[in-house]
Amino acid sequence: MTQTNQYVGRFAPSPSGPLHFGSLIAALGSYLQAKSHQGKWIVRIEDLDPPREMPGAADDILRTLEAYGFCWDGELMYQSQRHDAYQGQIDQWLAQGDAYYCQCSRKAIKEAGGFYPGTCRHLNQQPKDSAVRLKVDTPIVAFDDQLHGRIALPESLAGEDFIIRRRDGLFAYNLAVVLDDIEQGITEVVRGADLIEPTGRQIGLYQQLGHTLVSYLHLPLAVTENGNKLSKQNHAPAIDKTNPRPALVAALQFLGLAPPADLAAHTVEEILMWGVAHWQLDKLPKTTAITLAF
Incomplete structure (x- = not known):
């Protein structure tokens, strides 16, 4: 198990489909929070539920993160190996x-x-x-x-x-995520507000294990005009790997930042650097959902 006083954050997608704009919000928010603390940002593939997974999705997610300029620290973790x-x-x-x-x-x-x-x-x-x-x-x-x-x-x-x-032998998300976060030395969990409800159970697991609690930051969810969150189950469109800059700038705006008009003309690495330099929690919208028009 990793022992560190350094900030360690993570992005932990499930390979049930390609990354969509809601996924990008979670990836970007967790990345900016980690890097603004001069911390590590780890990627974990939560392939815990094979019946819901899409063949090739895990690799597609990683290639998408790379196209958007996200460089993760350390080795990838796969829950299927745990x-x-x-x-x-x-x-x-x-x-x-x-x-x-x-x-x-x-x-x-x-x-x-x-x-x-x-x-x-x-x-x-x-x-x-x-x-x-x-x-x-x-x-x-x-x-x-x-x-x-x-x-x-x-x-x-x-x-x-x-x-x-579970009765079918599959391990439950709450157990796996806490054991993995402990194993990887995660100090703060930054994720979407749809995961507020299970947080209590996860805190209870930390206490049951006698382990120091992490802190939590739940980002606003991107939802459609009918109130549904952007998700793979709701067939949210995949973000574009071939032209990542507009979506990256839009995600910065979603998170309450005000990127300059010409930022989309810069490289994805420069866009992320701008985001890290200007990241402030008090700029984040204090709501659990933001409606997007599609």
Whole structure:
């Protein structure tokens, strides 16, 4: 595990499709925050869910980042190569009684009101056809965000024993992302506001692991006129690898900066350097979503 006092940030896309403008916002915001702190910026491919992945998407994402001038520090991490670490931690928690097997279906939980009430917590279910849930005895009901200040989380969700390995054997995002951030020495997580809700569970995992918490900065989401966030699931158009400068300048504007009119005529490296030099958190829009006209 990396031990450092230096700022370490990251961009962690899932290879479910090409990068779109919303992805660019997350990449750029995390990059500018890291580099303005003279820190490291790491890229991790979150290939945790093969059924949702698109063949060739991981390589396409990396080529896109390169076309936009993003140079990451250190080696790439792929979550698909980290299964032993995830399972090792789950086995430890199961042995300690901090996690348990659960055979409740999504349908049953939905019929019970959508909140898992701890049905299998004391039933000693067998591993076969079971998910694994982590016991949550001290719910995280709020956290401090670098942009938004104190954010309250839904108490019903916060207190839920949550899944760390799915019934189909796939590892849960919350577990993987925290173990990976610890392994990579991440000091601050900069990402889109769509990931505010799971932050409480992730903070709880840091506490369960006895590890120093990271800080969080949730950037505004780019949404369409009908309120949907730009996402691969919503078929957001891929950003252009052959002509990256207009989108890069537009992303700077989205993040509250005021690039000069001629900045788009410069190289992507110069555009990023301008962004680092002018990056200020107090310029960021203090909203969780910004509507884009498409």
